[in-house]
Amino acid sequence: MENETQSFEAIVNNNLSGRDLEEFNRIHFGRKDNLEVKLKDSSLAAAKDADFEIAAYAFPAKKEETRPPRIVKVGVIQHSIAVPTDRPVIEQKKAIFEKVRKMIDVAGQEGVNIICFQELWNMPFAFCTREKQPWCEFAESAEDGPTTRFLSELAAKYAMVFVSSILERDENHSDILWNTAVIISDTGSVIGKHRKNHIPRVGDFNESNYYMEGNTGHPVFATRYGKIAVNICFGRHHVLNWMMFGLNGAEIVFNPSATIAAEAGSEYMWNIEARNAAITNCYYTAAINRVGWEEFPNEFTSADGKPAHKDIGLFYGSSYFTAPDGVRCPGLSRTRDGLLISVMDLNKNRQIKDRRCYYMTQRLDMYVNSLSKVLELDYKPQVVYENEK
Amino acid sequence: MENETQSFEAIVNNNLSGRDLEEFNRIHFGRKDNLEVKLKDSSLAAAKDADFEIAAYAFPAKKEETRPPRIVKVGVIQHSIAVPTDRPVIEQKKAIFEKVRKMIDVAGQEGVNIICFQELWNMPFAFCTREKQPWCEFAESAEDGPTTRFLSELAAKYAMVFVSSILERDENHSDILWNTAVIISDTGSVIGKHRKNHIPRVGDFNESNYYMEGNTGHPVFATRYGKIAVNICFGRHHVLNWMMFGLNGAEIVFNPSATIAAEAGSEYMWNIEARNAAITNCYYTAAINRVGWEEFPNEFTSADGKPAHKDIGLFYGSSYFTAPDGVRCPGLSRTRDGLLISVMDLNKNRQIKDRRCYYMTQRLDMYVNSLSKVLELDYKPQVVYENEK
Numbered sequence: 001m002e003n004e005t006q007s008f009e010a011i012v013n014n015n016l017s018g019r020d021l022e023e024f025n026r027i028h029f030g031r032k033d034n035l036e037v038k039l040k041d042s043s044l045a046a047a048k049d050a051d052f053e054i055a056a057y058a059f060p061a062k063k064e065e066t067r068p069p070r071i072v073k074v075g076v077i078q079h080s081i082a083v084p085t086d087r088p089v090i091e092q093k094k095a096i097f098e099k100v101r102k103m104i105d106v107a108g109q110e111g112v113n114i115i116c117f118q119e120l121w122n123m124p125f126a127f128c129t130r131e132k133q134p135w136c137e138f139a140e141s142a143e144d145g146p147t148t149r150f151l152s153e154l155a156a157k158y159a160m161v162f163v164s165s166i167l168e169r170d171e172n173h174s175d176i177l178w179n180t181a182v183i184i185s186d187t188g189s190v191i192g193k194h195r196k197n198h199i200p201r202v203g204d205f206n207e208s209n210y211y212m213e214g215n216t217g218h219p220v221f222a223t224r225y226g227k228i229a230v231n232i233c234f235g236r237h238h239v240l241n242w243m244m245f246g247l248n249g250a251e252i253v254f255n256p257s258a259t260i261a262a263e264a265g266s267e268y269m270w271n272i273e274a275r276n277a278a279i280t281n282c283y284y285t286a287a288i289n290r291v292g293w294e295e296f297p298n299e300f301t302s303a304d305g306k307p308a309h310k311d312i313g314l315f316y317g318s319s320y321f322t323a324p325d326g327v328r329c330p331g332l333s334r335t336r337d338g339l340l341i342s343v344m345d346l347n348k349n350r351q352i353k354d355r356r357c358y359y360m361t362q363r364l365d366m367y368v369n370s371l372s373k374v375l376e377l378d379y380k381p382q383v384v385y386e387n388e389k
Numbered sequence: 390m391e392n393e394t395q396s397f398e399a400i401v402n403n404n405l406s407g408r409d410l411e412e413f414n415r416i417h418f419g420r421k422d423n424l425e426v427k428l429k430d431s432s433l434a435a436a437k438d439a440d441f442e443i444a445a446y447a448f449p450a451k452k453e454e455t456r457p458p459r460i461v462k463v464g465v466i467q468h469s470i471a472v473p474t475d476r477p478v479i480e481q482k483k484a485i486f487e488k489v490r491k492m493i494d495v496a497g498q499e500g501v502n503i504i505c506f507q508e509l510w511n512m513p514f515a516f517c518t519r520e521k522q523p524w525c526e527f528a529e530s531a532e533d534g535p536t537t538r539f540l541s542e543l544a545a546k547y548a549m550v551f552v553s554s555i556l557e558r559d560e561n562h563s564d565i566l567w568n569t570a571v572i573i574s575d576t577g578s579v580i581g582k583h584r585k586n587h588i589p590r591v592g593d594f595n596e597s598n599y600y601m602e603g604n605t606g607h608p609v610f611a612t613r614y615g616k617i618a619v620n621i622c623f624g625r626h627h628v629l630n631w632m633m634f635g636l637n638g639a640e641i642v643f644n645p646s647a648t649i650a651a652e653a654g655s656e657y658m659w660n661i662e663a664r665n666a667a668i669t670n671c672y673y674t675a676a677i678n679r680v681g682w683e684e685f686p687n688e689f690t691s692a693d694g695k696p697a698h699k700d701i702g703l704f705y706g707s708s709y710f711t712a713p714d715g716v717r718c719p720g721l722s723r724t725r726d727g728l729l730i731s732v733m734d735l736n737k738n739r740q741i742k743d744r745r746c747y748y749m750t751q752r753l754d755m756y757v758n759s760l761s762k763v764l765e766l767d768y769k770p771q772v773v774y775e776n777e778k
Binding site: 005008011012014015016020023024026027028029030031183185187189191192197198199200201202203213217218219220221222223227234237238239240242243244247248249267268269271272273275276279280326327355356357358360361362363364365366367368370371372374375381382383384385386 | 394397400401403404405409412413415416417418419420572574576578580581586587588589590591592602606607608609610611612616623626627628629631632633636637638656657658660661662664665668669715716744745746747749750751752753754755756757759760761763764770771772773774775
C-alpha cells in the first residue's frame with residue numbers, strides 16, 4: 001500500500017495553494033470552498049482508533065418561502081475485507097460486521113440518517129475466480145438473512161436507514177442468486193429491495209456467471225428521510241438506469257460499486273459517471289467503491305494474456321457525493337477504510353430542476369418513438385449519405 | 390483577460406511534476422502520457438503569427454487482424470468574435486471568416502480531415518439581449534448561405550469535412566429560424582443538416598425566444614472519413630440525445646457549444662458531460678466552446694437580481710476530445726483562440742464495444758416499456774413505502 005497514491009485530492013492539496021487551488025477547486029469540484037463540516041472530537045478519536053478516515057461536507061440550498069429546508073445527513077462507508085479469503089465463510093462475514101459496526105457507531109454519534117455501503121459489502125468480490133464454491137455460500141435472504149438482521153438492529157438503535165448490497169439467495173424461486181440492494185428503514189424493518197439491472201461481462205468481472213439481470217424495475221424507496229434509489233455498480237455506465245430512478249422521483253441515488261484501478265480499469269471514469277447522473281437527473285448521487293486488495297486461495301486468469309494470479313488489483317475507494325447541480329465534494333482515500341458524510345438540503349433538487357429545465361426540455365415522447373424503432377430487428381439507422389439526394 | 394486562469398491544465402502543469410503529475414494525469418485524463426503529436430514548424434509559426442493556440446494528441450487503437458487501422462485527423466476550432474458587436478452584421482461575419490480562415494489554412498497544412506467549430510461560430514451569441522434585431526439578420530440558408538459558401542470552397546481545397554453551426558433561416562417554411570449544424574463534405578457539397586433538439590431556457594440563454602426544438606431527428610452523416618453526428622450545445626445535458634446518435638452508428642459526435650464560466654455557469658460540468666457520452670456510447674466526442682467576452686450595444690438583465698450589464702460573462706473555451714474508452718486529451722485554453730487536433734483510430738470504437746458490452750447489456754426493451762409508461766398523464770411512479778405490505 002505504501003507505494004499507492006493516497007488520493008487524487010492529496011496530490012492536489014499537497015502541490016497547489018492560494019489562487020491556483022481555488023481555481024482548481026472551482027473548475028474541478030464546482031466550488032472554491034468545499035464547505036467542510038466540523039465533526040465531533042469523539043468521532044475523530046474513534047476513527048483514529050479504528051483506523052478509518054472520516055470527513056463531512058455540506059451541500060446547502062437556497063431558502064424558500066413555502067418549504068422549510070430538508071436537511072439530511074447521508075453517509076457512505078468504504079472498507080476492505082477483514083480476514084483472509086481462505087477463512088470460513090461465516091468468520092469472514094462476522095469479521096466485516098465487527099469492523100463496519102465501529103464505523104456505523106461513529107455515524108450514529110454524528111446523527112447520520114442514511115448509510116450506503118459498497119457493493120456486496122459483506123464478502124470479498126470473488127467473481128474473478130469463476131469458482132462457485134465457497135463464494136455462493138455468502139448468499140443469504142434479503143428479508144431475514146444474517147446481514148439484514150445485523151443492520152436491522154443498528155437501524156432501530158440509531159433511527160438510521162441502510163442501503164445494503166448483498167448476494168441474495170431467493171429460496172422461494174428455486175434457490176437462484178441475485179445481486180440485490182436491501183433497503184432497511186429507520187425502524188429496522190425491510191422497506192424493499194432492488195436487484196441489479198445491468199450485469200457486467202468485462203475482464204475479471206465475470207458476474208454474468210453468477211446471477212442474471214434484475215427483475216425489480218426501478219423502485220424508489222420512500223424513507224423517513226427522503227426518496228432514495230440504488231443504481232448498483234455496472235449500472236452507472238447505463239444512463240437509462242439512472243434516468244428511470246429520476247423519473248420515479250428519487251432524490252438521492254446510491255451507486256454501490258466494486259471497481260479497480262488496474263490497467264484498463266475504471267478509475268479515470270469514477271469522477272464522470274455518477275456526477276453526470278446527478279447533473280442530467282437533478283438529484284444527489286453517492287458513488288461508493290470497495291477499497292484494498294483481495295487475495296484468493298486459488299489462482300485465476302484475466303483473459304488478458306497475462307499469467308495466472310491470485311488478486312484482481314486495487315479497489316481504489318475514492319467514494320464521493322455529487323449535488324444535483326453537479327458540484328461534488330472531495331472523495332475518500334484510494335487505500336483506506338472511510339466514512340464520508342454529506343449534509344445535504346434536498347430542496348436543492350427542485351431548485352435545480354426549476355433553474356435548468358432539463359426535465360421539461362427532455363422530449364421523452366420523441367425518444368420513446370425513436371427507441372422503439374431501434375428495437376425492430378430490421379431497424380435502419382438514420383444515416384445520411386452524400387449522394388443520396 | 391490577464392486576471393483569468395489560462396487553463397485547468399496550466400494550473401496542473403505549473404505545480405505538479407514527476408510521479409504526482411503522472412498519477413494526476415492517469416486519474417484525471419485516463420493516461421499518464423497525453424501522447425502529444427508533433428506539429429510542423431510552419432504550423433507553429435503561423436499560429437504564433439495569427440495569435441492562436443495549437444496542439445495535437447493521438448488516440449491509437451490496437452492492431453486488428455481483419456481490419457486496417459482507420460486513422461482520422463479531426464480538428465476543433467474555438468475563437469472569439471473579431472470586431473465589436475455594434476459593427477454592421479456583414480462586417481462582423483466577414484471579420485470572423487478572415488480570422489478563422491487562417492486557422493483552417495493551418496489545419497489544412499496539417500492534413501486535418503474534419504473540422505468542427507463552436508456553436509453559431511459566425512456571429513456573437515446575442516440571445517442574452519433578447520433583442521431580435523439585428524441579431525436575426527445573421528441567419529442564413531443552410532444550403533447556400535454565405536457561411537456555407539465560404540466553407541464549401543475551403544472544404545474542396547483541403548478535402549476537408551466541416552461541421553458548421555449557424556443560425557438558419559428556412560425561407561421555404563415561412564422564414565422561420567433554426568439552430569442548425571450544416572455538414573459540408575470533403576467535395577464541398579452539403580451532405581445534410583441537423584437542427585438542435587433541446588433548446589435552453591436557463592439564465593441568459595433565452596434561446597427559446599429565437600427558435601424551436603429541432604425536427605431533424607438524430608441523423609448520422611456518412612462522410613469520407615467516418616460517420617459523424619452533432620449534439621448541439623444544450624443537448625449535452627440530455628443523455629438520450631447522445632444515445633440516439635450512437636444507436637444510429639455515429640463514430641464521432643461533436644458538441645459545438647456556447648457556455649460561460651460565470652457564477653452558476655457550466656465550467657465544472659464541462660469535463661463531465663461530453664466525456665460521459667463518449668463512455669456510455671463507446672464513440673469519440675469533441676466538446677467545443679466559444680472563447681472570450683462579447684459586449685453588446687444595449688444593456689440587458691440576467692434575471693438574477695443583479696444590475697443590467699452589457700456582457701454575458703467569459704466563454705471559457707477549454708475545447709477537448711474524448712476517446713470511446715473515456716480517455717481525454719488536455720483542453721485548449723480558457724481565454725485564447727485555438728485549434729486542437731486529434732489523431733484518432735476509429736477502430737477503437739468497436740474494440741471498446743466488444744470489451745465493455747455496454748450496448749449488449751443496455752436492456753433497451755425494458756426502457757422503451759418503462760419510458761412509454763412515464764409518458765402517460767396518469768403515470769404512477771414506482772415508489773415503495775414502508776407500510777405498503
